[in-house]
Amino acid sequence: MKKILAIVAVALACLGMVSCNENILPDGADTNSVRLSVSPEPGTIPAAGADFEAVVIVHQGVSLNVDWTVSVDGEPAWLSVSTKQITTSFTGTYAGDDTEVVQNGIACTVAPNLTGKKRSATLRFTVANGASAVYTINQSK
Numbered sequence: 001m002k003k004i005l006a007i008v009a010v011a012l013a014c015l016g017m018v019s020c021n022e023n024i025l026p027d028g029a030d031t032n033s034v035r036l037s038v039s040p041e042p043g044t045i046p047a048a049g050a051d052f053e054a055v056v057i058v059h060q061g062v063s064l065n066v067d068w069t070v071s072v073d074g075e076p077a078w079l080s081v082s083t084k085q086i087t088t089s090f091t092g093t094y095a096g097d098d099t100e101v102v103q104n105g106i107a108c109t110v111a112p113n114l115t116g117k118k119r120s121a122t123l124r125f126t127v128a129n130g131a132s133a134v135y136t137i138n139q140s141k
Contacts, residue, residue, distance in 0.1 A: 031061035034133040036068075036125050042108070045139040049112040055086050055105040060127050070106055073122040078111040079137060081123060113139050 025031065037057045042050075058068040072081055086105035092098050106123070113119060118141050126132040 034131045035059045036133045045110045047113040047140050049110045051109050053107045055103045068125045079121045080109045
């Protein structure tokens with residue numbers, strides 16, 4: 001009798017583990033919208049122009065840190081953007097806790113603004129299925 005109870009207990013435990021591995025999303029779950037984080041945010045670029053780099057993290061639905069490409073809507077001549085691997089160093093609390101993390105990011109060059117007017121450009125971050133999220137770069141006059 002003890003053997004039968006042990007076998008039943010093991011079978012139930014295995015069944016429980018199998019059911020925990022299922023990836024079940026509730027009806028109506030958002031699996032397509034794209035969200036992004038740009039860090040550090042460049043703020044408003046001065047009229048004199050500037051170069052900056054930022055880590056970009058893109059999430060789509062429940063998928064975290066998905067691959068992306070970047071483009072600039074309208075391809076203005078005053079802004080160039082390229083992808084770049086950015087290494088960030090973190091200092092730990094204890095000796096030996098220091099670490100470096102390599103993340104996907106962008107490198108931007110913004111030319112001086114000689115127009116006398118504020119200007120802006122839209123960076124478009126696109127994921128594999130064609131969905132995208134935008135980030136606006138503003139430059140003062």
